[in-house]
Amino acid sequence: MTDSAAVHSAQARTGVLLVNLGTPDAPTPSAIRRYLRQFLSDPRVVEIPRAVWLPILYLFVLPFRPRRLAHAYSSIWRDDGSPLLAISKQQSSQLRQELERRHGHDVPVALAMSYGNPSIDAALAELVAQNVRRLLVLPLYPQYSGSTTAATLDAVFDALRNLRWLPELRTVNSYHDDATYIAALADSVREHWRAKGRGEFLLMSFHGIPQQYVRAGDPYYCQCLKSARLLAEALQLQASQWSVAFQSRFGKTPWVQPYADQKIRALAQQGIRELDVICPGFAADCLETLEEITLRYGSEFVEAGGRELRYIPALNTATTHIDMLVGLVERNLQDWMYPTLDAEAIANRQSRVQIALPEFDGSASAERTPDHIENQTR
Numbered sequence: 001m002t003d004s005a006a007v008h009s010a011q012a013r014t015g016v017l018l019v020n021l022g023t024p025d026a027p028t029p030s031a032i033r034r035y036l037r038q039f040l041s042d043p044r045v046v047e048i049p050r051a052v053w054l055p056i057l058y059l060f061v062l063p064f065r066p067r068r069l070a071h072a073y074s075s076i077w078r079d080d081g082s083p084l085l086a087i088s089k090q091q092s093s094q095l096r097q098e099l100e101r102r103h104g105h106d107v108p109v110a111l112a113m114s115y116g117n118p119s120i121d122a123a124l125a126e127l128v129a130q131n132v133r134r135l136l137v138l139p140l141y142p143q144y145s146g147s148t149t150a151a152t153l154d155a156v157f158d159a160l161r162n163l164r165w166l167p168e169l170r171t172v173n174s175y176h177d178d179a180t181y182i183a184a185l186a187d188s189v190r191e192h193w194r195a196k197g198r199g200e201f202l203l204m205s206f207h208g209i210p211q212q213y214v215r216a217g218d219p220y221y222c223q224c225l226k227s228a229r230l231l232a233e234a235l236q237l238q239a240s241q242w243s244v245a246f247q248s249r250f251g252k253t254p255w256v257q258p259y260a261d262q263k264i265r266a267l268a269q270q271g272i273r274e275l276d277v278i279c280p281g282f283a284a285d286c287l288e289t290l291e292e293i294t295l296r297y298g299s300e301f302v303e304a305g306g307r308e309l310r311y312i313p314a315l316n317t318a319t320t321h322i323d324m325l326v327g328l329v330e331r332n333l334q335d336w337m338y339p340t341l342d343a344e345a346i347a348n349r350q351s352r353v354q355i356a357l358p359e360f361d362g363s364a365s366a367e368r369t370p371d372h373i374e375n376q377t378r
Contacts, residue, residue: 014337015108015132016099017123018092018330019152020140020284022115025265026102028205032066039115044151045214077291085113090139090317091284091325098326107329107337108132114152120159128163134336136329142181143227145209145220146172168364176223177230180327184320185227186234188285192276199276199310201241201267204228206281207288208246208255221256222314227280245375247279247297248288258313264297268304275301277313283321285314307339 022036040046040061046053061277079355080086083139088111096109108130112123127135141153153171160166175181189202200320206224235242245259267275277297279289289311298309315321 007211010132012133012310013108014333015110016095016333017110017112017120017127017131017135017137017156018095018140019112019114019123019137019156020084020088021148022113022284023084024073024287027070027116029066029070030374032069032073033062034068036066037062042106042115042154043149044154044226045147046078046211053302057344066242067293070289072291076287082286083290087158087284087314087316088113091140091322094317094322094323095329098322099329102326103144103238103337114155115182122163124159124163127157128167129302133165133167134333135169136332137169137171138325141183141281142178142283143173143176143206143223143281146213146218147209147212148220149173149364168336172328172332174223175328176227180324182230182234182286184229184315184318184324185278187233187320188315188318189231189235189276189278189312192310196310197274199239199272199274199308201243201262201265201272201275201276202232202237203243203245203275204231205245205247205260205277205279205293207279208249208259211252211254211256213255224281228308229276230238231280234359247292261297261300263299264306264309267305268301268306270307273307275309276312277309279314282314284316289314 022035022039024031037057041054041059046057048056055087075337080084087216092111096107097110099107108127108128112118112120114120137153139149139151140273144150156171160169161225163186206225206228209218209220223243224246228242232242243258243263245258245260245263246256249255251260264275264277277293279293282289294309294311298311301309315324
């Protein structure tokens with residue numbers, strides 16, 4: 001039997017491709033510059049005509065911004081490297097182990113970053129080498145945006161162009177209102193309160209996007225509001241006890257509001273002394289959560305009159321998070337991987353991390369939003 005015949009006759013396998021945004025290879029200006037060049041060159045990320053944006057990128061952003069960011073990255077860098085990459089590797093490994101434990105056979109899981117390393121090309125090659133013929137692409141973004149989820153899928157589709165034999169493909173669009181996702185977030189907040197005490201106010205901070213993306217039809221803003229509302233209901237919070245904000249804006253064009261830095265300072269000036277902040281849109285802690293929220297905004301909160309900003313870590317490798325990811329895989333690949341495992345069995349397995357969410361009665365909301373936006377979050 002020829003080598004190709006042996007490959008073609010081997011048992012086809014079903015695999016999972018986990019994808020997160022990416023990170024520089026090192027906290028140095030040169031490594032950050034390589035990462036930003038790839039990231040900010042993506043037309044999904046920056047929706048400005050190339051003839052306008054590329055000169056700005058190469059003449060003003062790349063020569064200066066990497067040096068400013070080097071200190072920020074250095075402040076969070078770990079012995080095992082980038083927090084985002086180290087945590088994502090653990091998530092990938094634990095997902096694979098849990099799938100094998102539950103179903104009695106190995107399920108290939110590969111990790112990729114949309115920008116930087118490990119690349120999507122390398123991850124696909126890893127899965128192809130394991131004879132994966134059916135593939136679930138799971139972007140680790142609970143809320144869908146063209147600048148994140150769609151950009152990831154673009155990169156996957158581009159990489160697939162290099163394969164001779166394409167696998168069957170399924171993708172996860174979002175899981176912003178998944179009951180097990182909301183339950184995992186609620187559990188993380190309660191655990192934080194048990195360990196650190198409960199603050200006077202809970203701020204839910206999501207990564208921002210330009211307002212023009214929302215006007216163009218991006219559902220991200222509405223999905224963030226819905227995730228926040230469901231989490232507030234799960235925690236039985238009153239409207240006066242929580243709010244939503246958006247962080248990490250870049251450039252001079254308006255982004256979705258309220259801005260997290262302004263909201264945090266305003267809360268301190270309003271008399272909030274102990275502020276809890278959670279970032280529900282981040283599956284793993286990274287620069288935006290560990291440096292921007294915890295260090296930078298934490299200092300600004302104290303300078304504005306607050307006593308302490310306490311960041312509630314991302315779900316990272318929490319058991320409830322891994323269980324939720326397993327559930328997403330099972331529901332999307334049920335007929336591929338587990339033809340004898342019915343939907344009721346999967347639902348029962350996931351019930352231990354689900355909670356009953358009360359019907360929304362409109363009593364709690366994020367910032368006041370137009371009726372048509374709030375209706376979309378129901």
